[in-house]
Structure formats: C-alpha cells, structure tokens
Amino acid sequence: MATLKVPSSVPSPAEDAEQLHKAFLGWGTNEALIISILAHRNGAQRALIRKTYNEAFGEDLLTSLDKELSSDFERAILVWTLEPAERDAFLANESTKRLTSSNWVIMEIACTRSSIDLFKAKQAYHARFKKSMEEDVAHHTSGDFRKLLVPLLSAFRYEGDEVNMRLAKSEAKILRDKISDKAYNDDEIIRILTTRSKAQINATLNHYNNEFGNAINKDLKPDSNDEFLKLLRATIKCLTSPEKYFEKVLRLAINKQGTDEWALTRVVTTRAEVDMERVKEEYHKRNSIPLERAIAGDTSGDYEKMLLALIGHGDA
Amino acid sequence: MATLKVPSSVPSPAEDAEQLHKAFLGWGTNEALIISILAHRNGAQRALIRKTYNEAFGEDLLTSLDKELSSDFERAILVWTLEPAERDAFLANESTKRLTSSNWVIMEIACTRSSIDLFKAKQAYHARFKKSMEEDVAHHTSGDFRKLLVPLLSAFRYEGDEVNMRLAKSEAKILRDKISDKAYNDDEIIRILTTRSKAQINATLNHYNNEFGNAINKDLKPDSNDEFLKLLRATIKCLTSPEKYFEKVLRLAINKQGTDEWALTRVVTTRAEVDMERVKEEYHKRNSIPLERAIAGDTSGDYEKMLLALIGHGDA
Numbered sequence: 258m259a260t261l262k263v264p265s266s267v268p269s270p271a272e273d274a275e276q277l278h279k280a281f282l283g284w285g286t287n288e289a290l291i292i293s294i295l296a297h298r299n300g301a302q303r304a305l306i307r308k309t310y311n312e313a314f315g316e317d318l319l320t321s322l323d324k325e326l327s328s329d330f331e332r333a334i335l336v337w338t339l340e341p342a343e344r345d346a347f348l349a350n351e352s353t354k355r356l357t358s359s360n361w362v363i364m365e366i367a368c369t370r371s372s373i374d375l376f377k378a379k380q381a382y383h384a385r386f387k388k389s390m391e392e393d394v395a396h397h398t399s400g401d402f403r404k405l406l407v408p409l410l411s412a413f414r415y416e417g418d419e420v421n422m423r424l425a426k427s428e429a430k431i432l433r434d435k436i437s438d439k440a441y442n443d444d445e446i447i448r449i450l451t452t453r454s455k456a457q458i459n460a461t462l463n464h465y466n467n468e469f470g471n472a473i474n475k476d477l478k479p480d481s482n483d484e485f486l487k488l489l490r491a492t493i494k495c496l497t498s499p500e501k502y503f504e505k506v507l508r509l510a511i512n513k514q515g516t517d518e519w520a521l522t523r524v525v526t527t528r529a530e531v532d533m534e535r536v537k538e539e540y541h542k543r544n545s546i547p548l549e550r551a552i553a554g555d556t557s558g559d560y561e562k563m564l565l566a567l568i569g570h571g572d573a
Numbered sequence: 574m575a576t577l578k579v580p581s582s583v584p585s586p587a588e589d590a591e592q593l594h595k596a597f598l599g600w601g602t603n604e605a606l607i608i609s610i611l612a613h614r615n616g617a618q619r620a621l622i623r624k625t626y627n628e629a630f631g632e633d634l635l636t637s638l639d640k641e642l643s644s645d646f647e648r649a650i651l652v653w654t655l656e657p658a659e660r661d662a663f664l665a666n667e668s669t670k671r672l673t674s675s676n677w678v679i680m681e682i683a684c685t686r687s688s689i690d691l692f693k694a695k696q697a698y699h700a701r702f703k704k705s706m707e708e709d710v711a712h713h714t715s716g717d718f719r720k721l722l723v724p725l726l727s728a729f730r731y732e733g734d735e736v737n738m739r740l741a742k743s744e745a746k747i748l749r750d751k752i753s754d755k756a757y758n759d760d761e762i763i764r765i766l767t768t769r770s771k772a773q774i775n776a777t778l779n780h781y782n783n784e785f786g787n788a789i790n791k792d793l794k795p796d797s798n799d800e801f802l803k804l805l806r807a808t809i810k811c812l813t814s815p816e817k818y819f820e821k822v823l824r825l826a827i828n829k830q831g832t833d834e835w836a837l838t839r840v841v842t843t844r845a846e847v848d849m850e851r852v853k854e855e856y857h858k859r860n861s862i863p864l865e866r867a868i869a870g871d872t873s874g875d876y877e878k879m880l881l882a883l884i885g886h887g888d889a
Contacts, residue, residue, distance in 0.1 A: 376692060379729045389731040392768035403760070407768070411727030413695045415705040444719070452708035452723070 258534035260569035263299055273298070274310035277318065286325045288559040295338055296566035300530060304340050329518045330560040337526040337567065345370065345378035348523060349390050353397040360402055360488060361506075362523070363394055367409040368495035369502070372416055401442040401485045408451035409492065415454040425460040426468075428453070432461070433469050436476050441486060450492060459497050500532055504539035507548065516555045521564070529567040537568060574850035576885035579613055589614070590626035593634065602641045604875040611654055612882035616846060620656050645834045646876040653842040653883065661686065661694035664839060665706050669713040676718055676804060678839065679710055683725040684811035685818070688732055717758040717801045724767035725808065731770040741776040742784075744769070748777070749785050752792050757802060766808060775813050816848055820855035823864065832871050837880070845883040853884060 268276070273294050280287040280294075298306065310318040322334055336344055345366050352359035367375065382390040395407045428449050435443040450458065465473050474490045481487075494502040503524050510517035510524070528536055540548040549570050553561060584592070589610050596603040596610075614622065626634040638650055652660060661682050668675035683691065698706040711723045744765050751759040766774065781789050790806045797803075810818040819840050826833035826840070844852055856864040865886050869877060 376729070383729075383731050383733070387731065387733050387735050389729055389768060389770070391728045392731070392770075395764045395768045403764070407764075408724065408727060411724060411729070412707045413692070413699075413705055413727070415699050415703065415708070417699070417703050419703050448711045448719070448723075452705060452711045454705070454708075 258532065259530045260533035260537065260567065261297070261299060261529045262566075262569055263297055263302070267298070267302065270302070270305040270309040271313070273302075273306045274313055274318075277306070277310060277321075278314055281321055281325050288326070288330065289562070291322075291326075291334065292559065292563050292566055295334060296563055300340055303338055307338065328560070329522065329556070330558065330563060332518070333522045333526060333560060333563045336522055337529075337563075340381075341374065341527075341530070342377035342381040343385065344527065345374075346381040346385055346390070348527075349378065349382065350386055350393065353393045360398065360406060361491060363406050364409060364488060364492050365495060365502070365506075367406070368492060369499045372414050375410075376413065402488065404442060405447055405451070405485075405488065405492065408447060412451050414452070417454065418456050419454075420456050420460040422460065422464075425457065425464045428461045429465040429468060432465055432473060433476075436473070439479070441477065441489060446489075450489075450496065455496055462493070462497060500535040500539050503528060503532075503536045504543055507536070507540055507551075508544060511551050511555050518556075518560070521552070521556075525564050525567050533568055574848060575846045576849035576853065576883065577613070577615060577845045578882075578885055579615055579618070583614070583618065586618070586621040586625040587629070589618075589622045590629055590634075593622070593626060593637075594630055597637055597641050604642070604646065605878070607638075607642075607650065608875065608879050608882055611650060612879055616656055619654055623654065644876070645838065645872070646874065646879060648834070649838045649842060649876060649879045652838055653845075653879075656697075657690065657843075657846070658693035658697040659701065660843065661690075662697040662701055662706070664843075665694065665698065666702055666709065669709045676714065676722060677807060679722050680725060680804060680808050681811060681818070681822075683722070684808060685815045688730050691726075692729065718804065720758060721763055721767070721801075721804065721808065724763060728767050730768070733770065734772050735770075736772050736776040738776065738780075741773065741780045744777045745781040745784060748781055748789060749792075752789070755795070757793065757805060762805075766805075766812065771812055778809070778813060816851040816855050819844055819848075819852045820859055823852070823856055823867075824860060827867050827871050834872075834876075837868070837872075841880050841883050849884055 276290060276294055280290040294306075295303065307318045310316075310321075314321070319335055319338060322338065323331065326334060336347070339347060348362055349366055352362040366378065370378065379390050382388070382393075386393070391407060391411055394410055395403055398406055431445050432449065435441070435446050440446070449461065453461070462473050469476075474493055477486055477490050477493075479486075491502065494505075506520055506524050510520040524536070525533070537548045540551070544551065549565055549568060552564050552568070556564060592606060592610055596606040610622075611619065623634045626632075626637075630637070635651055635654060638654065639647065642650060652663070655663060664678055665682055668678040682694065686694065695706050698704070698709075702709070707723060707727055710726055711719055714722055747761050748765065751757070751762050756762070765777065769777070778789050785792075790809055793802055793806050793809075795802075807818065810821075822836055822840050826836040840852070841849070853864045856867070860867065865881055865884060868880050868884070872880060
C-alpha cells in the first residue's frame with residue numbers, strides 16, 4: 258500500500274503550475290509551497306503539472322526546480338517528480354556510472370518492478386539516453402555480476418499465480434546441488450532466478466526450505482564478505498520479500514555514519530506510490546522505532562519535510 | 574516491402590466471415606474461396622474477421638479451419654491467420670518442443686523482429702502459455718546455445734540510427750581478439766551481439782571488415798560443421814542482412830530432398846507483410862530463378878496457391 262496522500266479535492270494542473278511558478282519568484286524560494294504541491298500529487302498528476310508548466314512558462318519544471326533548489330532536497334524533489342518509468346531509467350543510468358555498490362540499484366529495479374513497468378523503464382531509457390539499458394549495464398559490469406544482472410534486467414517474467422510443483426521440486430534440487438558444490442554462479446542458478454515467475458521461484462524456494470532444512474539464503478552465506486553472494490542473496494530477497502529488502506536498505510542508510518541520502522531518497526521516492534506502508538511496518542518491527550522518527554532524527558530542513566510528506570506524515 | 578496484396582475495396586469483416594462460413598458448408602470445402610479472402614487481408618483485417626466470425630458463429634475461425642483443412646495447406650492458413658505477435662509466440666513455443674535445429678527459429682524471431690514486436694510476442698506468450706518465452710527457451714536449451722539464445726531473446730534493443738564510432742572500433746577489436754583465440758562463446762562476443770543496436774553492430778562489423786581484412790562470418794568458419802558456429806553466423810546475418818538470411822532459409826527448404834514445408838511456410842507467412850519483396854529479389858539474384866517458379870515447382874495444390882498468393886502472385 259502506498260503512503261502518498263493526495264487531497265480529496267486537487268487543484269487543476271494549471272493552478273498547481275501557477276503556484277509552483279510563484280514559489281520560484283522573488284527573494285528566496287518557497288520550499289514549503291513546493292512540498293505542499295508536489296509531495297501530494299500522484300504520478301499522472303505530476304506529469305500533467307509538468308506538461309502544463311512547460312506550456313505556460315516555456316521551461317521544463319525540472320529545470321526550474323534545479324535552478325532554485327540544492328543538495329539533498331533538490332535531488333529528492335527531482336527524483337520524485339519524474340514519472341516512474343523515467344525515474345527508473347534515470348536511476349539505472351546513474352548506477353552504470355557509479356561504483357560497483359550501485360549494482361544493487363540495477364538489481365533492485367530489475368526485481369521489484371512489475372514486468373510491464375520494467376519494460377516501460379527500458380522504453381524511457383531508449384528515449385532519454387539513445388541506448389538500451391541492457392547494453393549500458395552489460396558494458397559497465399563484468400564477470401559474475403554481469404552474468405546475473407543482465408538477464409535479471411532483460412527477462413520479461415510471467416506474472417500469473419500458476420505454480421508447477423513438479424518443476425519447483427526439480428529446480429529446488431538443482432539449486433541445492435549447485436550450492437553444495439559451491440557453484441554459486443552456475444548457469445542453472447542464474448537461469449532459475451532470472452527467468453521463472455516470482456510465484457514459481459517462491460514455490461521452489463519454499464520446497465528448498467522444507468526439503469533441505471535451511472532457507473536458501475542461509476546456505477548462501479559461507480563467506481559474508483563475498484560481494485557476489487551478497488548481491489545474490491539480495492536478489493532472492495527482492496524477488497520474494499521486497500518490503501523486507503527495502504526495510505534493510507533504509508536501515509543501513511539511516512544507521513550509517515553520516516546517513517546514505519542517496520539510498521534514502523531512492524527508496525522513499527520509488528516506493529511512496531507503491532508499497533511504502535508495508536515497508537514502514539517492517540521497519541518498525543525490525544527497529545522498534547517508527548520510520549518517521551528515524552528519518553526525523555537523521556535528516557533536517559526541507560529534505561526531512563519532503564521525506565516525511567512522502568511517507569504519509571502531515572496533511573495532504 | 575511487403576508482398577501481401579489487399580484489394581482496393583475490401584468487404585466488411587462480417588461479409589468475409591459469412592463467406593468463410595459458407596466455404597466450410599456442404600460437401601467438401603471451398604479452398605479457393607478461403608484463399609481468396611484470407612490471403613488478401615492484412616493482420617488487422619484478419620483479426621477483425623476472426624473476432625466477427627467468433628461472434629457470429631460461436632467458434633474460433635482457427636478451430637473451424639482446423640476441422641476443414643489438412644496437412645501443409647492447413648498449417649499455412651493457420652499460421653498466416655494468427656496475428657503476428659500470437660504467431661511468433663506459437664512458433665517459439667513449438668520450437669522449444671522440437672529438435673535443436675529449431676534453435677534457429679528462436680534466433681530468427683529474436684533477431685528479425687522490431688524491439689516492440691518482439692515484446693508483443695512475449696506478451697502474447699504469457700497470455701497463451703501462462704509462462705514466459707525466456708523461461709521455456711532457457712529450460713529447453715543448454716550450454717552455448719542457451720548462452721546465446723536467451724539474451725538474444727531478452728534484450729530490448731535500442732533502434733535509433735545513432736552510431737558511436739569509437740565504440741565500434743573498440744568492440745571490433747574485442748571481437749577480433751576473441752575470435753583469434755577461438756573463444757567463440759566468449760561473454761564479450763555474446764554481450765556485443767545481444768545488447769547493441771543493429772546500427773551499432775553494423776558499424777562494428779564494418780570496422781572489423783575494414784581493419785582486419787575479412788568479414789567476421791569468414792573468420793567464424795574454421796569448422797563448418799560446428800552447430801554453435803553455424804548459429805552464430807546465422808545470428809550475425811539476421812542482425813545485419815535479414816533478407817539474405819531469409820533467402821538462404823528458402824533456398825535450403827526448396828533445394829532439400831523432399832522440401833522443408835515447415836521452413837517454407839514459416840518464412841512466407843512471417844515475411845509477406847514485412848519484407849518479402851526484398852527476399853524475392855535476393856532469391857532471384859542468388860538462384861537465377863524467380864521465387865514463384867521455384868515454389869510452384871516444389872509444391873502443389875492449395876498449398877502452392879496459398880504461398881503464391883502471399884508472395885504477391887495472382888490478383889487480390
């Protein structure tokens with residue numbers, strides 16, 4: 258469930274665009290006004306505001322925001338205002354230009370979006386970067402990371418609930434055999450995780466757990482510093498329990514010396530319209546503190562206000 | 574250019590459906606009438622006829638055709654009548670159940686359809702088979718074949734004309750190095766062929782030819798019986814000169830002892846609305862006989878009439 262709060266009566270896109278334009282005028286910027294509008298409009302509404310703004314003032318709203326704002330608040334507003342497909346294209350592209358740790362972002366996009374949303378992100382990538390997401394990811398990764406990430410990103414998974422139990426058994430056995438042989442990057446492991454539907458993978462991993470006595474992620478922990486194994490475990494978590502995966506990303510971002518605003522902004526902006534309510538529950542359960550208190554304790558100013566608005570605090 | 578001939582004035586879908594229904598009635602089936610309608614309607618028109626037929630007579634037109642017709646003619650009519658996305662899903666699925674030689678069909682679908690048409694075929698596959706094309710192909714192939722086919726099928730290639738010449742040079746060098754080492758299944762070769770746009774691949778292969786003195790397919794022929802190398806060469810041909818690839822499939826199908834109707838029907842039905850005019854030109858040039866004469870010499874009866882109608886012979 259989403260945490261985004263949209264007021265029951267929404268001003269027209271033209272009114273919103275007009276108000277935003279006002280917020281940029283004069284001495285200093287009215288950040289509170291910007292938050293009160295953008296943090297309370299859904300993706301379709303934001304897209305209309307952006308279109309109307311461009312028609313009325315001859316400039317992309319994102320360009321205006323970019324001129325007026327700065328630092329973490331700016332990034333949060335910009336990333337949020339993008340339409341989801343465009344935002345995923347932007348985040349994926351950015352990741353191909355950063356360090357290997359950003360492999361996680363690629364994996365996260367590949368595993369937690371619906372098949373059609375992932376496809377739309379790839380279309381947006383073509384339109385914006387004049388290349389394909391796959392070629393950039395393939396080009397910027399290597400070895401086992403590439404072997405896992407490119408097919409994860411490429412497959413168009415079936416999304417029905419149908420499960421083949423015979424197949425679940427036989428593929429659980431394959432996974433077990435490969436893991437026993439420490440063949441963690443084996444083609445069969447990659448094939449199963451990258452092509453089967455999430456429902457089928459879930460059935461396979463349940464069978465694995467029942468039959469072999471351990472959750473698969475336990476068996477994938479012989480060396481907790483192996484970066485590929487970390488990514489493989491995170492992949493499995495994303496495919497089977499995305500809200501737990503996102504809870505952990507938030508936990509690490511907040512607990513880190515100095516807060517990882519890059520991760521914090523990404524999770525809040527990409528999940529606010531999707532499943533942030535569930536992520537908040539997981540967070541509270543795991544950390545014994547509500548997410549809004551943790552965020553308030555670790556951030557400040559307009560950035561804090563923006564994040565809290567997106568996770569459903571304050572009035573719409 | 575397509576060879577399909579649609580009459581300047583087309584009857585309504587209801588009239589066409591009515592006529593088809595009449596063709597099935599009474600003693601024997603009126604095959605000539607069926608051909609005169611279905612072989613002269615484009616994909617959108619056939620889809621409407623099928624819908625109207627189902628509403629009027631309570632049966633899928635394909636089921637009626639299946640009851641009335643037989644052998645090669647039946648298969649040609651059925652495969653042709655399917656909408657392109659559904660047809661590709663059907664052909665791909667069929668291929669995962671046949672011998673390894675049918676790997677070529679998967680490759681052909683992956684490499685000669687536009688990115689969006691390939692995507693639609695994958696959607697049609699979900700709808701019809703309740704699984705993904707990728708999982709079935711991955712499950713039914715292995716080794717180097719899987720390593721090439723699954724990413725070929727999965728990538729959503731960029732289709733713009735933009736070419737990066739610096740990249741073309743560096744990737745031509747990579748291809749050359751791997752081929753010199755006889756590392757034909759190397760990750761880098763697969764990455765380049767499966768993720769780069771066709772325009773970019775073309776630029777890379779042109780540079781390869783200029784710089785190293787041989788077309789890449791010449792260098793990939795150390796052993797003309799290696800099945801993987803054959804598939805790799807065919808992949809390159811499909812990506813860069815699809816009409817030459819299809820000419821060769823037709824040539825082999827027709828010259829074969831006993832004609833390969835499976836391949837003949839596939840190429841004619843899938844290309845008639847796309848680029849069959851170019852394929853015919855290539856065929857004539859390479860075999861010194863027009864394709865219609867070759868087909869007429871090798872087939873007979875309604876099957877012959879259907880194929881000739883689709884490649885543009887006879888009146889619409």
